[in-house]
Amino acid sequence: MKAAAEKMYAPQGPKGSWLSGNLMEYRQDPTGFLTELQKDYGGVAQIRFGPQKMYVIYDPSLLKEVLLTKHEYFIKLKAFKEARLFVGDGVATSTGAKHKRVRKLIQPHFTRGHIQTYAEQMVQTVRKELDSWMPGERRILTEDVSNITFAVIAQTLFSLEGGGYTDSIRVPYELINRMCSERMRSLFPVPLFISTANNRAYKKALHELDQAVFTILQQRRENPEQGAGDLLSVLMSAKDENGAGMTDQELRDELMIMFIAGHETSANVLSWTFSYILQHKEVEDKLYEEWDRVLGGNDPTDATYMQLTYTQNVLREAMRLRSPSFFTGRSATADVEIGHITVKKGQSILFSPYAMHQNPEYFPDPLSFIPERFENDFLKKIPQFAYIPFGGGPRGCIGNHFAMMEMVIALCMIGQRYRLRLAPAHPPIEMEALMTLRPKHGIQVIVNNR
Numbered sequence: 178m179k180a181a182a183e184k185m186y187a188p189q190g191p192k193g194s195w196l197s198g199n200l201m202e203y204r205q206d207p208t209g210f211l212t213e214l215q216k217d218y219g220g221v222a223q224i225r226f227g228p229q230k231m232y233v234i235y236d237p238s239l240l241k242e243v244l245l246t247k248h249e250y251f252i253k254l255k256a257f258k259e260a261r262l263f264v265g266d267g268v269a270t271s272t273g274a275k276h277k278r279v280r281k282l283i284q285p286h287f288t289r290g291h292i293q294t295y296a297e298q299m300v301q302t303v304r305k306e307l308d309s310w311m312p313g314e315r316r317i318l319t320e321d322v323s324n325i326t327f328a329v330i331a332q333t334l335f336s337l338e339g340g341g342y343t344d345s346i347r348v349p350y351e352l353i354n355r356m357c358s359e360r361m362r363s364l365f366p367v368p369l370f371i372s373t374a375n376n377r378a379y380k381k382a383l384h385e386l387d388q389a390v391f392t393i394l395q396q397r398r399e400n401p402e403q404g405a406g407d408l409l410s411v412l413m414s415a416k417d418e419n420g421a422g423m424t425d426q427e428l429r430d431e432l433m434i435m436f437i438a439g440h441e442t443s444a445n446v447l448s449w450t451f452s453y454i455l456q457h458k459e460v461e462d463k464l465y466e467e468w469d470r471v472l473g474g475n476d477p478t479d480a481t482y483m484q485l486t487y488t489q490n491v492l493r494e495a496m497r498l499r500s501p502s503f504f505t506g507r508s509a510t511a512d513v514e515i516g517h518i519t520v521k522k523g524q525s526i527l528f529s530p531y532a533m534h535q536n537p538e539y540f541p542d543p544l545s546f547i548p549e550r551f552e553n554d555f556l557k558k559i560p561q562f563a564y565i566p567f568g569g570g571p572r573g574c575i576g577n578h579f580a581m582m583e584m585v586i587a588l589c590m591i592g593q594r595y596r597l598r599l600a601p602a603h604p605p606i607e608m609e610a611l612m613t614l615r616p617k618h619g620i621q622v623i624v625n626n627r
């Protein structure tokens with residue numbers, strides 16, 4: 178009897194409108210909607226976007242089943258197929274054998290040990306970006322940190338001078354990012370073959386992005402000795418079991434994924450981290466104390482990185498409150514039981530690191546910025562999958578160590594040189610939930626020598 182009742186368990190959710198379901202509420206305020214669902218429905222809620230019913234999972238033990246123990250029943254969320262137009266079918270979106278093969282190929286470049294070899298390059302790249310900063314000037318911090326993380330990816334993984342690619346890749350990317358997010362949230366996006374002004378602009382930007390990446394491939398073919406051993410050369414020389422290399426389209430997709438997954442996320446975390454430091458003098462003071470003690474004015478290294486524990490915790494707390502991947506999801510490839518719920522083949526599951534990180538059961542005083550909460554092995558004391566800025570399981574972030582290292586390096590280097598203050602009459606810093614969670618109107622600061 179008990180078993181039958183459990184089998185019949187059907188998660189509840191807000192009713193929404195008969196046509197679009199809960200899509201309008203989600204569109205109006207994605208982060209608010211996902212947070213309220215957790216408050217109202219607990220470990221799992223059911224919602225509907227148009228005809229599509231989905232579960233939103235908040236219970237870490239259920240999420241563990243989806244991401245780890247029963248991961249083979251799931252592929253990346255089908256709703257991301259809109260994003261595939263520009264992201265392509267690379268390691269973050271591909272499935273099955275293709276995903277496994279590329280992930281295995283690139284994994285050695287992202288181990289903790291290998292990342293250490295990038296530390297010096299990361300320092301040099303950040304230094305180059307900071308050299309143009311003038312004390313007393315007003316800067317758009319959000320753009321600066323984006324330049325830094327973009328240049329770091331370009332330099333460390335592809336041996337490219339990042340600056341030269343800012344216009345050709347980042348500019349079209351920005352436009353596509355905004356339009357793609359809009360299309361993903363729309364019930365009926367205008368098909369791209371219909372020639373509207375928006376669609377034309379979208380397609381033009383997609384074309385520019387492709388050209389930029391194909392140019393990179395072409396240049397490397399002409400100068401194969403450049404960047405020997407880097408990730409680009411590994412991808413370009415990889416052969417499958419039949420001895421065939423990747424096509425240009427496949428290479429384009431893998432490069433694009435790395436640029437997209439790797440630069441915007443870390444840039445957003447750095448921006449949010451500064452926004453908290455600017456509003457918490459006690460955090461700034463503790464950071465200065467740690468940097469003076471550990472670095473004494475020197476640039477960070479892979480060795481000192483390990484000692485910068487407060488700096489790491491400040492970043493972890495910023496990722497708790499402002500997870501760049503504020504939601505993601507999976508679609509079931511077969512009927513599967515998750516806890517007491519039956520997820521049907523084709524049905525989708527969402528989860529929101531942003532909302533889960535506000536669960537007071539695991540994060541007391543959840544809305545306050547308290548880096549100290551991560552001290553004393555805090556993450557070992559809460560359930561696995563309760564804190565998931567980098568996701569988890571076999572599809573978790575491959576760049577987590579890379580990101581932590583570059584963010585610590587950038588934060589220390591900026592903070593040791595400059596004292597940042599919000600620019601006068603700065604509007605409140607609001608969230609904008611596009612593909613990732615970013616400060617809506619950017620952050621402008623005045624930089625002064627420390």
Ligand code: HEM
Pocket residue numbers: 268269270280330434435438439440442443446496500501502505506565566567568569571572573574575576577579580
């Ligand atoms: C603070 C920075 C970052 C955050 C918060 C972040 C977050 C995430 C999350 C949550 C996922 C899993 C998404 C899902 O389960 O659906 C993911 C996947 C991924 N990330 Fe990151 N990421 C960051 C930095 C990076 C960097 C620096 C790189 C590369 C240099 C990178 C490359 C990837 C790739 C390739 C995947 C797909 C992995 C797969 O599907 O096998 N990320 N990231």
